[in-house]
Amino acid sequence: MEQNIVTILGSGTSTGIPIIGCQCRVCNSSDPHDQRTRSSIFLETKNNNKIIVDTTPDMRSQILREGIKKCDACIITHEHADHIHGIDDLKPFVFDRTEHLPVYTYDKCADFLKEKFAYIFDTDQHLAGKKALGSGVPKLKLETIAKEFSIGKDHFKMTTLPHGHTRSLSFYHDGLAYIIDCKEVTQDWLDYLKAQKPKILIIDCVRRKPHTTHLHLEKSIEYARYIGAQCTYLTHLAHIFSHEELCEELKELDFNISVAFDGLKLSY
Numbered sequence: 001m002e003q004n005i006v007t008i009l010g011s012g013t014s015t016g017i018p019i020i021g022c023q024c025r026v027c028n029s030s031d032p033h034d035q036r037t038r039s040s041i042f043l044e045t046k047n048n049n050k051i052i053v054d055t056t057p058d059m060r061s062q063i064l065r066e067g068i069k070k071c072d073a074c075i076i077t078h079e080h081a082d083h084i085h086g087i088d089d090l091k092p093f094v095f096d097r098t099e100h101l102p103v104y105t106y107d108k109c110a111d112f113l114k115e116k117f118a119y120i121f122d123t124d125q126h127l128a129g130k131k132a133l134g135s136g137v138p139k140l141k142l143e144t145i146a147k148e149f150s151i152g153k154d155h156f157k158m159t160t161l162p163h164g165h166t167r168s169l170s171f172y173h174d175g176l177a178y179i180i181d182c183k184e185v186t187q188d189w190l191d192y193l194k195a196q197k198p199k200i201l202i203i204d205c206v207r208r209k210p211h212t213t214h215l216h217l218e219k220s221i222e223y224a225r226y227i228g229a230q231c232t233y234l235t236h237l238a239h240i241f242s243h244e245e246l247c248e249e250l251k252e253l254d255f256n257i258s259v260a261f262d263g264l265k266l267s268y
């Protein structure tokens with residue numbers, strides 16, 4: 001491949017859109033762009049790596065929808081349910097592999113995953129001397145990362161950003177900046193990303209009003225303008241945003257910014 005490709009697997013907030021039982025106009029919208037599964041992305045790199053970023057509760061349907069047949073590695077941004085609860089669905093990607101599939105995350109999140117998914121990541125402790133039976137456990141291994149890491153020939157620079165009581169991993173890869181679930185972006189990371197002159201920025205934007213743990217529209221726009229990517233896409237969107245209306249609203253701005261949707265593919 002001559003270019004890297006990022007696919008938006010999901011662009012919705014933690015409930016997904018439509019929200020169960022909600023009768024609002026966006027949850028009832030006939031525009032397919034208003035149907036948002038939980039937020040994650042898929043990278044296909046020039047170096048032939050296929051990488052899933054976050055294993056949402058919707059991962060199985062996202063992978064089937066996009067016809068994805070291979071995955072070489074996974075990156076987990078943080079331990080919230082909407083980003084990890086599909087982790088068992090990585091299992092088919094490891095069926096014909098002898099080695100475990102690597103799952104990259106930062107130290108505290110790795111500790112959490114080891115505890116929460118002990119049957120996957122801490123099998124000896126979990127089995128406590130009992131014999132392993134059946135074949136239901138996905139063969140995954142944790143790789144703890146900080147500052148920068150490589151997956152094969154693909155080089156990533158990363159940081160963690162404040163997100164409520166936890167932190168969320170943000171990364172830069174060869175022209176793509178990904179900022180998900182965070183209350184703010186640190187100045188040094190903003191400056192680093194700006195200096196890279198990214199082709200694409202995908203950034204958290206949960207709603208209009210300020211939120212205790214996420215970026216809201218005004219803040220997302222402010223950061224996007226500062227970073228100055230060739231094009232910015234807002235993601236992790238709640239049901240207050242109609243895709244069409246938000247696209248129109250963003251066209252009024254003096255730089256290139258738009259709205260992510262499930263299935264959107266971008267090259268970088």
Ligand SMILES: [Zn+2]
Nearest residue numbers: 014080082181
């Ligand atoms: Zn989230």
Ligand SMILES: [Zn+2]
Nearest residue numbers: 078080163181
């Ligand atoms: Zn979160």
